[in-house]
Amino acid sequence: MAVKRGRGVAAVNYPTGMNLGGDPTQALVHSTPTGSFMVTLSSVDLGQGLKQIMAQICAETIGVPTESVTVDTADTDTGPHCMGTFASRGTHRAGNAVIQAAREARQVMLEVAAEELEVNASDLDTDGSGNIHVKGAPSRSISIFDTALAAHFKHGRSISGRGMFLVPRSYPETETGAMKPSTCYAHACTVAEVEVDEETGEVVVLSVKNVFEIGRALNPKMVEQQLVGGSWMGISHALYETTEPYYPDRHHGARDYNEYLMPGPGDLAETEIAVLERPSGDGPFGAKGPGEMCANPQIPAVANAIFDAVGVRVDTLPITPERVLRALKQRDAGAAA
Amino acid sequence: MAKVPVQFTLNGSERAEFVESGSTLLAALRDKMGDTSPKGGCLQGTCGACTVMVDGELRLSCLTLAETCNDAQIRTTAGLANGEVLHPLQRAFEDAFAAQCGFCTPGMIMAAAALLERNPNPDRADVVEAISGNVCRCTGYEPIIQAVLLAARANSTSAA
Ligand code: FES
Ligand code: FES
Numbered sequence: 001m002a003v004k005r006g007r008g009v010a011a012v013n014y015p016t017g018m019n020l021g022g023d024p025t026q027a028l029v030h031s032t033p034t035g036s037f038m039v040t041l042s043s044v045d046l047g048q049g050l051k052q053i054m055a056q057i058c059a060e061t062i063g064v065p066t067e068s069v070t071v072d073t074a075d076t077d078t079g080p081h082c083m084g085t086f087a088s089r090g091t092h093r094a095g096n097a098v099i100q101a102a103r104e105a106r107q108v109m110l111e112v113a114a115e116e117l118e119v120n121a122s123d124l125d126t127d128g129s130g131n132i133h134v135k136g137a138p139s140r141s142i143s144i145f146d147t148a149l150a151a152h153f154k155h156g157r158s159i160s161g162r163g164m165f166l167v168p169r170s171y172p173e174t175e176t177g178a179m180k181p182s183t184c185y186a187h188a189c190t191v192a193e194v195e196v197d198e199e200t201g202e203v204v205v206l207s208v209k210n211v212f213e214i215g216r217a218l219n220p221k222m223v224e225q226q227l228v229g230g231s232w233m234g235i236s237h238a239l240y241e242t243t244e245p246y247y248p249d250r251h252h253g254a255r256d257y258n259e260y261l262m263p264g265p266g267d268l269a270e271t272e273i274a275v276l277e278r279p280s281g282d283g284p285f286g287a288k289g290p291g292e293m294c295a296n297p298q299i300p301a302v303a304n305a306i307f308d309a310v311g312v313r314v315d316t317l318p319i320t321p322e323r324v325l326r327a328l329k330q331r332d333a334g335a336a337a
Numbered sequence: 338m339a340k341v342p343v344q345f346t347l348n349g350s351e352r353a354e355f356v357e358s359g360s361t362l363l364a365a366l367r368d369k370m371g372d373t374s375p376k377g378g379c380l381q382g383t384c385g386a387c388t389v390m391v392d393g394e395l396r397l398s399c400l401t402l403a404e405t406c407n408d409a410q411i412r413t414t415a416g417l418a419n420g421e422v423l424h425p426l427q428r429a430f431e432d433a434f435a436a437q438c439g440f441c442t443p444g445m446i447m448a449a450a451a452l453l454e455r456n457p458n459p460d461r462a463d464v465v466e467a468i469s470g471n472v473c474r475c476t477g478y479e480p481i482i483q484a485v486l487l488a489a490r491a492n493s494t495s496a497a
Binding site: 046047049222226229231232256262265266 | 384439476
């Protein structure tokens with residue numbers, strides 16, 4: 001009986017979004033009379049940073065500073081339709097819809113500016129800090145503030161745009177059964193190092209080294225934040241969390257935070273994160289959906305590390321001390337026989 | 338049920354309200370006094386989201402009866418900033434990207450504030466100990482630990 005060390009590796013391909021009956025998200029963009037922009041969505045920000053990312057995407061597309069964009073996700077009854085923020089689809093689906101809406105709004109904005117400057121809209125460009133100028137002649141310019149005022153009070157035009165992004169439903173081919181469940185895949189790989197106490201069955205994750213390939217990190221700090229939190233969550237799924245520890249028996253489940261186990265601040269594994277960017281063909285500015293994926297590869301990596309350490313395959317989650325001990329008992333019984 | 342008067346100092350201002358007898362400090366703060374910075378996560382003392390300071394001591398406001406707080410000095414995260422100037426912990430949480438959904442953040446910040454008041458130069462183990470009664474679902478804790486250490490460093494350089 002001893003504490004044994006092991007190392008395990010696992011890699012995942014992760015689809016962005018889901019495809020049950022088609023996967024749409026809609027976005028609306030409009031300007032205020034003073035040239036700031038509103039993005040209206042039904043997609044919800046529950047802490048993953050959707051509002052910030054949509055503001056960046058809208059700002060980049062229209063050619064204004066991010067600070068002049070407000071994102072409203074308030075009401076799914078009245079907002080443009082979104083399937084929801086799940087399946088790692090928020091950035092990809094809503095982002096594409098926002099790009100389309102913002103392009104249309106930008107076009108109207110440039111048309112109004114063209115009227116004001118008496119030039120062709122196609123000769124105009126934005127400077128990214130609130131002005132529109134004639135290409136090659138930066139002094140012939142108008143502020144977006146004045147453009148929006150002119151649109152509202154002189155031209156009677158709404159600087160606005162509609163965006164819709166749909167991944168159409170994919171049907172299996174009759175001959176082969178092949179289908180296209182997703183248009184865009186993110187990837188991840190984790191190496192986990194564990195210690196397994198053969199006497200108590202306790203598993204300690206010493207370190208996880210994670211590589212995530214996420215298309216393009218639209219906000220690198222927020223991406224890192226999600227990946228670090230997700231990596232912790234993966235370990236939590238592997239070793240701690242369950243509502244039904246003896247499933248399908250419903251008894252003995254956790255009833256509160258005292259009983260529902262998660263690793264606390266004193267139980268953290270040494271965690272490394274590396275980000276690879278291979279822009280996706282159909283993502284907004286190349287982004288993919290890494291959200292849920294970041295909590296996935298740690299689970300098989302930990303299971304493999306346990307196998308490496310003590311030679312048992314535990315294939316039910318979470319890998320509790322009880323399950324490890326039962327597996328060890330079986331291993332030893334097999335060896336004795 | 339009978340209403341009872343409670344009177345205490347909340348973030349420096351005198352406050353008085355009638356509350357249902359038996360109602361919690363958390364309910365009094367949020368529903369009667371409009372300070373929604375303490376959050377109700379579990380309402381049974383297991384998550385730390387409702388953490389406030391009562392007479393300089395950390396307390397779970399969901400387990401504290403409002404009527405036991407008469408004449409107390411109560412501090413919440415809402416009172417930490419000095420006007421427009423954020424408290425060093427608030428600044429550090431922002432700089433270290435230590436909040437995602439933010440639900441645990443006010444409780445974490447109060448727990449960390451209490452730590453820094455009794456130990457201005459904590460090490461990592463002190464920080465872990467100080468926030469171990471607070472649950473976070475999003476961050477994996479590491480960014481929170483880093484934020485508290487950052488705030489402590491910021492404090493010691495500004496004091497020097
Ligand atoms: S709400 Fe008070 S500890 Fe959870
Ligand atoms: S940031 Fe969401 S619970 Fe801590």
